[in-house]
Amino acid sequence: xxxxxxxxxxxxxxxxxxxxxxxxxxxxxxxxxxxxxxxxxxxxxxxxxxxxxxxxxxxxxxxxxxxxxxxxxxxxxxxxxxxxxxxxxxxxxxxxxxxxxxxxxxxxxxxxxxxxxxxxxxxxxxxxxxxxxxxxxxxxxxxxxxxxxxxxxxxxxxxxxxxxxxxxxxxxxxxxxxxxxxxxxxxxxxxxxxxxxxxxxxxxxxxxxxxxxxxxxxxxxxxxxxxxxxxxxxxxxxxxxxxxxxxxxxxxxxxxxxxxxxxxxxxxxxxxxxxxxxxxxxxxxxxxxxxxxxxxxxxxxxxxxxxxxxxxxxxxxxxxxxxxxxx
Amino acid sequence: xxxxxxxxxxxxxxxxxxxxxxxxxxxxxxxxxxxxxxxxxxxxxxxxxxxxxxxxxxxxxxxxxxxxxxxxxxxxxxxxxxxxxxxxxxxxxxxxxxxxxxxxxxxxxxxxxxxxxxxxxxxxxxxxxxxxxxxxxxxxxxxxxxxxxxxxxxxxxxxxxxxxxxxxxxxxxxxxxxxxxxxxxxxxxxxxxxxxxxxxxxxxxxxxxxxxxxxxxxxxxxxxxxxxxxxxxxxxxxxxxxxxxxxxxxxxxxxxxxxxxxxxxxxxxxxxxxxxxxxxxxxxxxxxxxxxxxxxxxxxxxxxxxxxxxxxxxxxxxxxxxxxxxxxxxxxxxxxxxxxxxxxxxxxxxxxxxxxxxxxxxxxxxxxxxxxxxxxxxxxxxxxxxxxx
Numbered sequence: 252x253x254x255x256x257x258x259x260x261x262x263x264x265x266x267x268x269x270x271x272x273x274x275x276x277x278x279x280x281x282x283x284x285x286x287x288x289x290x291x292x293x294x295x296x297x298x299x300x301x302x303x304x305x306x307x308x309x310x311x312x313x314x315x316x317x318x319x320x321x322x323x324x325x326x327x328x329x330x331x332x333x334x335x336x337x338x339x340x341x342x343x344x345x346x347x348x349x350x351x352x353x354x355x356x357x358x359x360x361x362x363x364x365x366x367x368x369x370x371x372x373x374x375x376x377x378x379x380x381x382x383x384x385x386x387x388x389x390x391x392x393x394x395x396x397x398x399x400x401x402x403x404x405x406x407x408x409x410x411x412x413x414x415x416x417x418x419x420x421x422x423x424x425x426x427x428x429x430x431x432x433x434x435x436x437x438x439x440x441x442x443x444x445x446x447x448x449x450x451x452x453x454x455x456x457x458x459x460x461x462x463x464x465x466x467x468x469x470x471x472x473x474x475x476x477x478x479x480x481x482x483x484x485x486x487x488x489x490x491x492x493x494x495x496x497x498x499x500x501x502x503x504x505x506x507x508x509x510x511x512x513x514x515x516x517x518x519x520x521x522x523x524x525x526x527x528x529x530x531x532x533x534x535x536x537x538x539x540x541x542x543x544x545x546x547x548x549x550x551x552x553x554x555x556x557x558x559x560x561x562x563x564x565x566x567x568x569x570x571x572x573x574x575x576x577x578x
Numbered sequence: 579x580x581x582x583x584x585x586x587x588x589x590x591x592x593x594x595x596x597x598x599x600x601x602x603x604x605x606x607x608x609x610x611x612x613x614x615x616x617x618x619x620x621x622x623x624x625x626x627x628x629x630x631x632x633x634x635x636x637x638x639x640x641x642x643x644x645x646x647x648x649x650x651x652x653x654x655x656x657x658x659x660x661x662x663x664x665x666x667x668x669x670x671x672x673x674x675x676x677x678x679x680x681x682x683x684x685x686x687x688x689x690x691x692x693x694x695x696x697x698x699x700x701x702x703x704x705x706x707x708x709x710x711x712x713x714x715x716x717x718x719x720x721x722x723x724x725x726x727x728x729x730x731x732x733x734x735x736x737x738x739x740x741x742x743x744x745x746x747x748x749x750x751x752x753x754x755x756x757x758x759x760x761x762x763x764x765x766x767x768x769x770x771x772x773x774x775x776x777x778x779x780x781x782x783x784x785x786x787x788x789x790x791x792x793x794x795x796x797x798x799x800x801x802x803x804x805x806x807x808x809x810x811x812x813x814x815x816x817x818x819x820x821x822x823x824x825x826x827x828x829x830x831x832x833x834x835x836x837x838x839x840x841x842x843x844x845x846x847x848x849x850x851x852x853x854x855x856x857x858x859x860x861x862x863x864x865x866x867x868x869x870x871x872x873x874x875x876x877x878x879x880x881x882x883x884x885x886x887x888x889x890x891x892x893x894x895x896x897x898x899x900x901x902x903x904x905x906x907x908x909x910x911x912x913x914x915x916x917x918x919x920x921x922x923x924x925x926x927x928x929x930x931x932x933x934x935x936x937x938x939x940x941x942x943x944x945x946x947x948x949x950x951x952x953x954x955x956x957x958x959x960x961x962x963x964x965x966x967x
Contacts, residue, residue: 301681302609309606314634331682338683339602383678384613499678 288372472518696755764881
């Protein structure tokens with residue numbers, strides 16, 4: 252297991268700096284005849300959406316034609332998100348207007364799902380709209396592994412969260428929900444998936460052949476469901492991940508993260524049910540898997556965590572004797 | 579108007595319209611440049627961005643000189659002469675400031691976006707703009723991002739470039755993000771000074787009249803303000819910043835004043851410098867505090883005449899754009915160009931607010947007119963319309 256994860260980290264984990272040559276990416280994309288679509292799901296993102304559109308359009312459509320199509324799919328913003336997006340020439344859609352015959356559900360997953368119908372690309376890239384330090388790497392980093400390697404079907408972004416570290420080695424991990432909920436769950440039930448450093452990141456690129464075959468929870472569980480379903484069907488080899496350095500975005504409150512965790516947990520347990528794992532729970536693993544980074548090299552750090560349990564005190568003979576408890 | 583200028587002026591409005599097609603390229607460059615911190619002397623990352631863009635556009639002679647300036651040449655059809663287009667790369671903000679830009683449908687906000695991320699963006703986008711508008715010149719364009727321009731930088735970048743440049747420069751255009759309509763063609767006499775007051779630790783606080791550094795510095799300011807200053811030609815003393823002390827009741831031992839003298843009268847800055855030195859010596863001798871005066875930067879008066887063909891052309895370009903010229907002397911790159919005898923102007927590209935504040939912003943719509951103005955001026959220089967007869 253550890254060897255497989257180490258090998259995967261070696262071959263399928265990238266740094267965006269490896270893909271600085273966008274022209275090369277465009278050439279490879281054209282050689283393979285791939286069409287690439289970019290979807291930005293939005294809900295009240297007027298402060299950041301304009302910059303994302305200007306920079307992606309300039310760098311990835313005008314300067315280098317890496318993206319063939321670019322759409323903002325909105326859940327019904329009440330601010331000027333759509334107005335700003337349209338003013339810079341983005342195609343904007345209300346999720347409710349796409350596939351109206353299936354009805355309208357409110358949630359980010361709905362936008363991601365409807366994008367598969369609306370956009371024509373062989374690869375669809377999803378990028379959240381709340382990124383303050385937007386840069387072309389947020390697209391090139393996650394699409395490049397799919398362009399270069401036909402076996403990779405799903406590429407996730409991960410970010411370096413700067414922490415104080417005194418040596419060259421730094422701990423690397425996801426956000427709070429990943430570290431408190433997802434990583435422990437994956438360590439217990441799907442240890443190979445712990446290799447994904449930030450499974451919940453909102454930036455990922457996926458092949459259409461995968462997207463059209465997996466269900467989409469419309470709420471908080473969409474990223475978790477994707478990972479579990481892609482893993483279940485295609486295995487760890489189908490994944491890649493790319494380090495995009497820093498991502499600056501608004502921080503969520505602990506209350507909001509609690510709601511998110513509740514939604515994710517529902518999705519997770521649903522998946523255990525549908526994989527027939529609920530009444531056949533695997534032997535619970537005792538290895539907890541985290542990661543550390545040295546430069547651009549990532550390695551897993553495993554810790555044996557055995558939750559030993561003591562029996563009720565009343566079953567201990569010495570205790571019974573001391574307190575005169577009869578057998 | 580010379581007959582040759584008319585066709586150039588007639589292209590300004592069509593160009594302004596066509597420039598909308600490069601909107602994203604220009605704005606993306608402005609924002610990406612704006613998000614790279616570049617306090618004076620720390621511009622290397624911005625210059626690297628410029629150099630990468632020059633490379634992508636296939637420019638020639640791409641280089642970063644010893645002063646850190648980023649230069650490239652867009653070769654002309656004949657290439658016998660050179661026109662310098664420059665913009666300063668440094669900002670008034672240090673690296674710890676949040677440099678994130680944000681954009682609405684009408685404006686871009688962020689520290690330094692107008693001064694001078696947009697100016698720099700215009701320079702790096704210029705080759706692509708000219709390509710799309712199918713404009714070429716006989717002369718080479720030297721595109722230069724200048725370092726160490728502001729404050730204590732004292733125009734170090736352009737100074738180094740002009741002292742070491744071997745290429746004959748026919749004319750210079752200094753590009754600033756804001757304000758559209760700006761037309762600078764003269765350099766103002768300037769002295770940028772710093773006065774620091776230090777009260778020695780052995781100072782006798784019990785002595786009659788003893789006072790802290792803030793009070794002593796205040797006395798210096800009062801005395802400077804009493805110096806008679808002529809209304810014409812315009813002369814100003816700007817007290818730019820003052821600092822000193824740490825709390826309410828602790829006697830301050832250090833205080834610092836930064837100021838700038840600007841005058842359109844030859845020799846006035848030097849005359850005022852002498853008077854200020856006298857004031858400082860007098861107050862130092864009566865207070866027993868140490869008062870130091872250092873001149874951080876100085877500029878000489880000079881420039882083109884109002885009737886110079888380059889100035890006249892610029893006025894006609896602005897008139898075509900229906901923008902009222904804001905004629906103001908410069909203490910920036912222009913003063914060095916003028917000192918080297920290169921006919922030059924400084925122009926602005928758009929309207930903006932809160933220059934050098936954290937909430938600095940620029941309007942998007944006027945940028946297209948601003949860039950059309952730059953193109954028209956380049957065409958005029960290239961066509962020989964700005965040469966003195």
